[in-house]
């Protein structure tokens with residue numbers, strides 16, 4: 001086994017987006033691509049000499065091969081230890097937990113999240129820092145800077161490791177420790193929730209279905225929901241992770257998890273259903289005959305978290321991404337706790353969590369989490385919901401309707417226009433930005449604009465500023481439209497249009513969501529000249 005230094009030239013476009021580097025798998029498979037990116041990460045963080053790293057991914061195509069490459073580079077750069085999930089598997093929240101629990105210096109997580117997997121689909125790689133959370137913008141900017149000037153990388157010439165064998169192996173002078181991906185995570189969940197109560201609920205006949213979408217949460221959900229909490233075998237479906245997610249799209253939303261939605265809407269649907277994504281950090285919550293929007297789910301969890309032992313002391317505060325509905329703001333106000341509005345990207349919650357300013361965070365993109373790790377956590381959200389349902393002994397629908405009756409309802413939907421020409425999308429945004437100052441007072445369809453701006457964020461902990469984080473348009477009556485371009489797509493541009501309208505407690509709380517938002521959707525399309533620029537008249541996905 002010998003250490004070698006290979007000269008290389010930079011690959012263009014190794015720029016981390018909303019959540020790490022995401023590209024087509026074939027791009028990651030180009031000779032030297034993973035090597036240069038990983039070496040650039042190590043260069044940007046001051047090297048990995050004597051450091052401990054956690055490495056794992058969602059099991060998609062090329063996961064295992066990329067892990068072998070990462071381990072060689074880490075060893076050749078002098079890392080002391082790599083803690084790796086058996087067979088290269090670690091859900092994103094489980095990786096975050098391991099970084100924290102084992103006091104690792106950081107971690108490399110391989111995932112393109114909810115994007116499909118396969119040689120012609122997507123792959124991703126991101127670096128998480130020692131708090132267990134995604135690297136902040138200062139670090140991702142330094143990584144990108146390194147990728148643009150990299151001239152050599154260090155690696156080992158050696159055979160592949162056996163990623164199945166639990167325990168320690170040596171790779172040069174680095175120790176590689178293969179761990180059970182589920183054990184530590186399950187232990188953490190046991191500390192946060194009343195497993196006895198949830199077990200009693202299920203034993204009493206409460207039925208549930210969890211769709212792991214052929215992705216990484218399968219083993220976690222089986223171990224926790226079936227083996228430990230007593231849900232009957234078969235309650236967790238699509239539970240075996242596969243490299244191409246069963247040729248599916250592991251995105252837990254009403255479009256891609258439609259069979260689950262159809263099931264809960266049917267006569268024989270379970271009392272509770274949920275799904276998680278490729279790497280296990282997203283969640284979708286459903287009850288008999290009802291879908292809970294991620295924004296409502298965050299608000300409901302914030303209002304009820306104290307019913308779970310891990311949150312019995314109350315919440316320090318809550319945070320949500322800017323495009324997420326303001327439903328949780330109303331809960332924070334009632335609880336008299338802080339509420340923060342951050343740009344899209346879980347990395348922006350890290351400082352608030354570390355500083356103890358917030359306990360719960362969430363996003364419209366099906367992400368909810370707490371200070372137990374520094375990533376969003378799909379199964380955690382499911383367990384918190386189950387704990388609340390066990391305590392309140394009412395249905396999901398009752399919880400939701402009771403919430404609206406108490407706080408009013410924030411009607412909410414996101415419309416995605418996928419694989420739009422990147423140039424057209426940029427032009428559309430630039431045109432709208434140029435016209436922002438003149439929008440106030442304008443009428444579009446049935447809506448009148450009251451204000452419009454671009455969202456900027458100043459981190460209250462370290463003072464860093466992030467500009468250009470999305471266009472906001474407010475309408476008379478309290479409606480809002482937000483437009484931004486996704487930072488996680490791999491093909492052209494994905495335009496996201498976020499729509500929201502508030503109905504007070506004495507307003508109409510039972511309208512169909514898209515009907516409630518129709519006027520705002522039309523106004524936003526008109527003001528942004530969406531069809532003119534994109535050629536689209538309807539979104540590809542509505543969540």
Ligand code: G16
Nearest residue numbers: 018019113344345346365486487488
């Ligand atoms: C990532 C980020 C989230 C973000 C989501 C969508 O999630 O961690 O914070 O909300 O992408 O981002 P965008 O709108 O830019 O596509 P994940 O689950 O994909 O890692």
